[in-house]
Amino acid sequence: MTTYNQLAGLRVNYLGSDPTLNTGNEGQVWYNSTSGTLKSLVQLKAWSSAGNMTTARRLFGAAGVQTASLGFGGIVDPSPGVGLNNTEEYSGYTWSAGGNLNTARHTLWGSGTQTAGLAFGGNNPGGNSASTEEYDGSAWAAGGTMNTARRGLAGAGTQTSTVAFGGLTTAATGATEEYDGSTWTNNPTGMNVARYTLAAAGTQTSALAFGGEPPTGGQTEKYDGSTWTTVNNMNTARNYLAGCGTQTAALAFGGSPTGTGSSATEQYDGTNWTTVPSMATARFALGGSGTHTAGLAFGGSDGTPEVANTEEFNSTIFSPATGAWASGGNLPAANAQNTLTGTQTAGLSFGGRTPSPTTAANKYDGTTWTATGSMGTGRYQLAGFGTQTASIGAGGYAGGASTTTESFNGSTWSPVTSLNTARYFAGAAGIQTAGLVFGGSSPNTATESWNGTSWTTVNSLNTGRGMTTGFGLQTAAIAASVGPTVSGATESWNGTSWTSVNSMNTARKYLGGCGIQTAGLVFGGATPSITAATELWDGTNWSSVPPMTTARFTFTGCGTQTAALAAGGQSPSFTNSTEEFTGPQTTATASTLTTS
Numbered sequence: 295m296t297t298y299n300q301l302a303g304l305r306v307n308y309l310g311s312d313p314t315l316n317t318g319n320e321g322q323v324w325y326n327s328t329s330g331t332l333k334s335l336v337q338l339k340a341w342s343s344a345g346n347m348t349t350a351r352r353l354f355g356a357a358g359v360q361t362a363s364l365g366f367g368g369i370v371d372p373s374p375g376v377g378l379n380n381t382e383e384y385s386g387y388t389w390s391a392g393g394n395l396n397t398a399r400h401t402l403w404g405s406g407t408q409t410a411g412l413a414f415g416g417n418n419p420g421g422n423s424a425s426t427e428e429y430d431g432s433a434w435a436a437g438g439t440m441n442t443a444r445r446g447l448a449g450a451g452t453q454t455s456t457v458a459f460g461g462l463t464t465a466a467t468g469a470t471e472e473y474d475g476s477t478w479t480n481n482p483t484g485m486n487v488a489r490y491t492l493a494a495a496g497t498q499t500s501a502l503a504f505g506g507e508p509p510t511g512g513q514t515e516k517y518d519g520s521t522w523t524t525v526n527n528m529n530t531a532r533n534y535l536a537g538c539g540t541q542t543a544a545l546a547f548g549g550s551p552t553g554t555g556s557s558a559t560e561q562y563d564g565t566n567w568t569t570v571p572s573m574a575t576a577r578f579a580l581g582g583s584g585t586h587t588a589g590l591a592f593g594g595s596d597g598t599p600e601v602a603n604t605e606e607f608n609s610t611i612f613s614p615a616t617g618a619w620a621s622g623g624n625l626p627a628a629n630a631q632n633t634l635t636g637t638q639t640a641g642l643s644f645g646g647r648t649p650s651p652t653t654a655a656n657k658y659d660g661t662t663w664t665a666t667g668s669m670g671t672g673r674y675q676l677a678g679f680g681t682q683t684a685s686i687g688a689g690g691y692a693g694g695a696s697t698t699t700e701s702f703n704g705s706t707w708s709p710v711t712s713l714n715t716a717r718y719f720a721g722a723a724g725i726q727t728a729g730l731v732f733g734g735s736s737p738n739t740a741t742e743s744w745n746g747t748s749w750t751t752v753n754s755l756n757t758g759r760g761m762t763t764g765f766g767l768q769t770a771a772i773a774a775s776v777g778p779t780v781s782g783a784t785e786s787w788n789g790t791s792w793t794s795v796n797s798m799n800t801a802r803k804y805l806g807g808c809g810i811q812t813a814g815l816v817f818g819g820a821t822p823s824i825t826a827a828t829e830l831w832d833g834t835n836w837s838s839v840p841p842m843t844t845a846r847f848t849f850t851g852c853g854t855q856t857a858a859l860a861a862g863g864q865s866p867s868f869t870n871s872t873e874e875f876t877g878p879q880t881t882a883t884a885s886t887l888t889t890s
């Protein structure tokens with residue numbers, strides 16, 4: 295019989311325990327003699343849907359990382375040639391308005407971060423632009439003017455150290471210039487292939503340029519701070535694509551290889567391009583940011599008018615069933631049945647019982663909770679959605695089920711239109727101007743949609759549920775668990791109707807939850823006994839991960855699947871403790887191979 299050693303020339307490692315699992319073990323096979331299992335480690339790569347941009351657009355500038363990105367300028371049909379000036383900021387969950395550009399334009403490029411961004415070049419009805427603007431997280435200010443006005447260019451770097459190259463003047467150009475935070479300086483050594491509508495990755499002194507037109511759109515060049523060198527071509531030649539990452543670890547996605555949108559995605563390792571899973575939405579003239587293992591694609595065109603779709607790319611050798619909870623800063627006071635919105639490093643807790651109904655609200659900066667403006671009406675078990683500076687608190691219990699709704703602007707709460715159905719312990723999802731509330735006390739199936747001004751009753755849940763949790767967006771939400779009868783029943787909302795999906799592994803009520811429709815997290819609750827159980831949702835299935843440090847119930851949660859926040863609740867006494875979930879990031883899980 296032919297053995298593995300005869301076929302491959304190497305023996306399968308025979309180990310007493312799994313090795314340290316990292317990228318160096320990717321693709322390896324070994325036998326664990328302690329567990330008696332044959333194992334391997336495989337890298338997982340996939341795109342997943344995220345919150346839509348507020349304004350569908352194409353040919354715009356982008357900057358930042360996957361959880362903190364910028365999109366600015368661009369164009370929207372039916373006004374060809376007329377550029378936009380509005381900016382949007384992505385939190386890793388939703389998009390919100392930022393400060394407007396001073397010069398409206400399209401086919402520009404961006405670099406830097408969400409709080410220190412750079413916009414340069416582009417075009418408006420007056421012609422090509424040499425304008426540069428710097429963003430401080432809230433407003434744009436004029437920077438140094440480029441030497442070559444152009445559109446369809448690319449660049450790489452930071453707000454104070456960027457290189458710009460390529461583009462279209464009256465013809466394709468390979469002109470290269472560098473920005474030091476105030477002045478652009480020409481590099482007389484231009485690109486080897488003049489081109490426009492290309493993409494880029496890297497830094498000012500270590501950049502990568504790829505794609506574009508003419509001639510074939512597959513050429514790749516690297517820049518060392520002074521000269522350009524031709525390297526291996528992409529597998530899919532295209533223009534109007536997006537990219538992110540570094541010179542030796544880049545990601546390219548989307549584009550237009552044949553005049554239509556593409557979903558093709560490739561990773562670059564410093565030598566070769568490798569095809570990886572495609573985006574769900576084929577498109578071109580889109581924005582891109584992040585790294586080659588945590589990228590973000592947003593906006594663009596799919597051949598019809600512009601799209602607002604956002605997708606996140608994750609490439610990891612880490613199992614989705616990992617992560618860990620750690621202690622954070624305590625709330626100012628023990629509080630149960632409180633509501634959380636925002637993120638792990640910018641959270642908001644409001645309402646609850648201390649033990650009386652409270653109007654208190656507190657902000658979390660990732661370390662410490664600080665008191666902020668109080669609510670107008672003291673209540674607990676509210677439904678809440680939004681961010682630390684833009685949240686909605688609806689319903690709750692104040693001597694009975696309430697319809698009261700209040701809006702928070704970062705410092706002050708204001709009464710707004712009341713819910714149609716009084717309720718408490720309801721689930722919620724969305725942002726301040728586009729939210730969803732469902733279920734609640736009784737229990738009931740009622741679902742209401744919030745447009746920033748008023749509530750509209752929409753299609754009901756299939757299963758009446760109270761003491762539930764929810765997460766996601768107004769058009770893509772998850773409702774998990776059922777109370778008072780304990781259940782793990784889960785439903786998914788597509789913007790029109792609810793559909794029953796796979797149930798949680800641990801049936802419970804009074805739990806916390808956060809995330810998006812395809813990447814959620816639930817934790818704590820009562821089974822009816824208090825639990826610390828934590829589960830990940832991948833859009834199809836639930837998987838158990840390490841439990842919370844402190845079992846608790848009667849609280850909500852906020853953040854994302856990989857950066858969640860839990861605070862307050864009962865364990866069984868009222869508590870002020872805070873926990874932060876991080877993962878999956880540092881632990882890998884080997885796959886067990888079936889043998890015969």
